[in-house]
Amino acid sequence: MTELEQALVALGREVEFPPTPDLAGAVRARIDRRARARRWLVLALAVLVVGIGIAMAVPDARSAILRFFHVGSVKVERVDTLPAAREAPLTAGLGTPRTRAEAERRAGFRMILPKFKGAPPSRYYALNGLIATVIRSGSTPLLLTELRGDQAWLGKKIVDPQTKVEGVSVGSHGGLFLSGGRHVLMYQISPSDVGQLFPRFAGNVLLWTARDRTFRLEGEVSRDEALRLGRLITG
Amino acid sequence: MTLTVEGRPLDESQLVERARRGDHEAYSELVHAYQGIAFRTAYLIAGGATEAEDAAQEGFVKAWRALGRFRPGAPFKPWLLRIVANEAHNRRRSAGRRARLAFRAAAAEPSGDAAPSPEASVLDSERRTELLAAVNGLPEDQRLVVALRYFAGLSEDEVAETLGIAPGTVKSRTSRALERLREAYD
Known part of the structure; x- marks a missing residue:
């Protein structure tokens, strides 16, 4: 190194640089937010159909869409007038009850089901990419639905203005809890058959994603109890 | 003889590999290790502290997103600084300025008591x-x-x-x- 270069190095030690800000904290906060947003995105793709296909098939909803909730990339449609729906049993529209093995064959995947206290469920319902069964919280029946992660066309939530939609964490997994008001659950039998819908009013609902699956727990259940059960199911 | 590079953690490759697998904690350690040089690089290019902070922060976030394309075993610092420098260039162009370097206050008037270093x-x-x-x-x-x-x-x-x-x-x-x-x- 020449004398001039040594002089430049010495000069560099005397040059004023502004103090380095705490970038580590700011960057960590941003990548943490991004990770949460990605979990929401998976959830959106898996359960809450953001395309307009189903909504366009329901005239009441089509005319009355007011705005969207944006949670990350998730959109939950809030409307002032719910589409025509009816009170119906939790398993309405899900077809014939089957054994677990039969349901898994029909759905095309094996269900992740934890060991609950007491006897395991005996009735399962299946559509392509979806398995559902009824579990109990005390004496309260709850519909547990498991969807393969890529089944983005299967379900949609349309909520009225009184429905509370909040982001929650189920263990380390992101999710949504819908409560109060009324919201309508619709199933679509196939992507090409948008007319065959089974709209019904739904109870409180916890939605979350884990292990490339989407889980849905519905019934007269509190947020805390739903989260407890969610953690039991997917850890 | 063992040489170490200032600010570079000895287990950098392990931290990078962990970060590539999505470990936020490992990436935070990398950010902590390189935030000084990243900020100074951005400052030299962008010409202002605010622009440099924005550029460095955005550079770190973009580097995090791009870790999947980072070649394992390659030196991390220049790869990171390239991303930060691009961000700084963008901000400098928009701000239309350049850093005018000055002496630190203490360096401008060196104490007569202190013995000067060889350099x-x-x-x-x-x-x-x-x-x-x-x-x-x-x-x-x-x-x-x-x-x-x-x-x-x-x-x-x-x-x-x-x-x-x-x-x-x-x-x-x-x-x-x-x-x-x-x-x-x-």
Whole structure:
């Protein structure tokens, strides 16, 4: 190194640089937010159909869409007038009850089901990419639905203005809890058959994603109890 | 003999690999290790503290997103600084300014009690003022190479990677810059 270069190095030690800000904290906060947003995105793709296909098939909803909730990339449609729906049993529209093995064959995947206290469920319902069964919280029946992660066309939530939609964490997994008001659950039998819908009013609902699956727990259940059960199911 | 690079953690490759697998904690350690050099690099390019902070922060976030494309085993610092430098260039262009380097307050008036270091003794007060003015007066491409090489302490290869130019270009710009600076120094 020449004398001039040594002089430049010495000069560099005397040059004023502004103090380095705490970038580590700011960057960590941003990548943490991004990770949460990605979990929401998976959830959106898996359960809450953001395309307009189903909504366009329901005239009441089509005319009355007011705005969207944006949670990350998730959109939950809030409307002032719910589409025509009816009170119906939790398993309405899900077809014939089957054994677990039969349901898994029909759905095309094996269900992740934890060991609950007491006897395991005996009735399962299946559509392509979806398995559902009824579990109990005390004496309260709850519909547990498991969807393969890529089944983005299967379900949609349309909520009225009184429905509370909040982001929650189920263990380390992101999710949504819908409560109060009324919201309508619709199933679509196939992507090409948008007319065959089974709209019904739904109870409180916890939605979350884990292990490339989407889980849905519905019934007269509190947020805390739903989260407890969610953690039991997917850890 | 073992040489260590200031600010570079010894287990960098492990941290990078963990970060590539999505470990936020590992990436935070990398950010902590490199935030100083990233900020100074951004400051030299962008010309302002606010722009530099924005550029460095955005650079770290973009680097996190791009970790999947990072070649395992490659040096992390120049790869990161290239991303930060791109962000700083964007902000400098929009702000239309360049950093005018100045002495730290303490360095401008060195204490008469303190014994000068061997390096500091190379320059007396008048010559270092003239030399810094000469650096500030260099064409931007030469000034950046000199500042990154001698003030920020990057190697020639790191300067090349950071600025996205060939090592030969770094050499030629450095050579032309030193030629100009010699006039102020001699």
